[in-house]
Amino acid sequence: MENNFNLPQNNKKRVVIVGAGFAGLKIARKLRKSPYQVVVIDKQNYHQFQPLFYQVATSGIEPSSISFPVRKIFQKNTNLHFRQTELLEILPDKKKIITGNGELSYDKLVIATGVSTNYFGSANLEKYGLPMKTTAEAINLRNRILASFEKAILTENVNDHTKLMSVVVVGGGPTGVELSGAIAEMRRYVLPKDYPELDFSRMKILLYEASPRLLNGMSEKSGAKALEFLKELGVEVHLNTRIEDYDGEKISLSDQTEVYATNLLWTAGVSGKYIKGLNKEVYTPSNRLIVDSYNQVIGLDGVYAIGDISCVLDDDAYERGHPQVAQVAIQQADNLANNFVKKSQKPFKYKDKGSLATIGRNMAVADLPAMKFSGFIAWILWLFVHLMAIVGVKNRFFIFVNWAQSYLWRDQSLRILIAPYNKAKKDKSNQPLVRTS
Structure with a gap:
């Protein structure tokens, strides 16, 4: 064999x-x-x-x-x-x-x-939550977010607008913080130009974290600064709050309250x-x-x-x-x-070179062995470190061009819905959630 x-x-x-x-x-x-x-x-x-x-x-x-x-x-x-x-x-x-x-x-x-993604034993969260551990899942997440706005613009029911446009992010680690910040900037600078008919005051971005602070793997100073940046971008951050259940629309929280959203992005744990x-x-x-x-x-x-x-x-x-x-x-x-x-065996010793997280334009936090800082310099450092870590010169060039375009014009040109077509069974997630007739 x-x-x-x-x-x-x-x-x-x-x-x-x-x-x-x-x-x-x-x-x-x-x-x-x-x-x-x-x-x-x-x-x-x-x-x-x-x-x-x-x-x-x-x-x-x-x-x-x-x-x-x-x-x-x-x-x-x-x-x-x-x-x-x-x-x-x-x-x-x-x-x-x-x-x-x-x-x-x-x-x-x-x-x-x-x-892989850890849903902590919740079958409903695994079924309805949107993970982001692979490129394919990231593309699916993009499709779902964009499709939600396309569906929202097809209905006049404002209550459905709120559910379709709002995004709930679960997990206050680097991925959850960075994702929340990026969506908040889209809400502020990009999406209103694409969907001028929609009222973006109805779009809520909510971040839930079960622990008392954000960025648990970084310093308390960086966690507090990340919270400050997110609030500045209009993200509603809820600490000490767990997601108990989710049915695709209704989110049940540990404080006995309920929130309604069709897009729940799960970044809370791995296994x-x-x-x-x-x-x-x-x-x-x-x-x-x-x-x-x-x-x-x-x-x-x-x-x-x-x-x-x-x-x-x-x-x-x-x-x-x-x-x-x-x-x-x-x-x-x-x-x-x-x-x-080599003939000699050397035990592994981890050398912590520091941690970085970006929240938005000119907003980042850095925990380095010698110092901790935030703001524009931390953001530039984050850009440099991640750009140099990309495999391939061509890939680095295209990412740099996209970043420059986004920074200079506050826009992206990649808001397209591309989903695999299944001839035998159409993907129901690409169908309108609300009938207008």
Whole structure:
């Protein structure tokens, strides 16, 4: 069955990497000149730049600008191979994995699958909430927001206008804060020009966070400043408030009140996925794989985990595991790659280079090791750091052009509805919510 992968037959030991995110791509590129045969598998054939999903969702940049073909990255490296398939099961005793394309043996297995959206057991939130963990989900979110305005303009019922135009964001982390700020700027500068017939005083942007503050992974100063920026943009922020239930229109809150909106954007939590073949003892309650300081999954020889899916519990500075951010993934991948090619083994130690979050035009917060600041300088730093992290010069150029256009003219040119057409069954989400006759 392994022949299904059509890999070169040689005497090289094989490193199989599951996932082409920040961690998987980094370790693969670090091993490009190593004595290993490196095989990367992923359900998608492209790398996704997750920190800018929210800009795709709010029509700020093209989806292609934050997506880069894995095969193009590997073109000049003969020992790097990519196969588009899905991991189904791990057989640690046989040193094999089972995928949608058959079995594949490994000498070293690196799990870098990342995490998925966590709805905390709520079936309704999973059914009706709009996640944003992939490029496809970001595009779907953009479609839903734009479609809601197209539907609103087809009805004269002002109560339905409020439900269709309003947006509820759940989760006060960087994604929720950045998404709320971007939608608020669209409401102020962009959407009224597209829909002059609508009364935008009826459009509410509400952000709900279950904890007492925003940006829990950053300093209290940055969280307070983010709250100030959001209020300046007209976002209604509700702290210490949980979403109990949602039926697609009615949102039930922990304070026993109800809110009505057809667009609920869920950014409140993440969770790993259980992989068949691994004992539950190697997982944390949030389904992260428990690894030692060398990123080897506890009790499994030759099986490693890096990035968001991994959890190092023996680091005194991070008793609950490292933060699930890109820098941790990249540093773990770099350290593990060095351990694979060097005789001496070095335990992983996370070096916090700081955190950034943007809220809107000239509004950002920065927590650096030496200082904490906010405003225009923090915003410029955020732009620079994220632009340089994009894969591909062409992608960086197009993102820069889109950012410049948005800054100079307060406009975006990407407000188009493009959804896959299903001939057998039309997508009901693209049909009017309210009949006008």
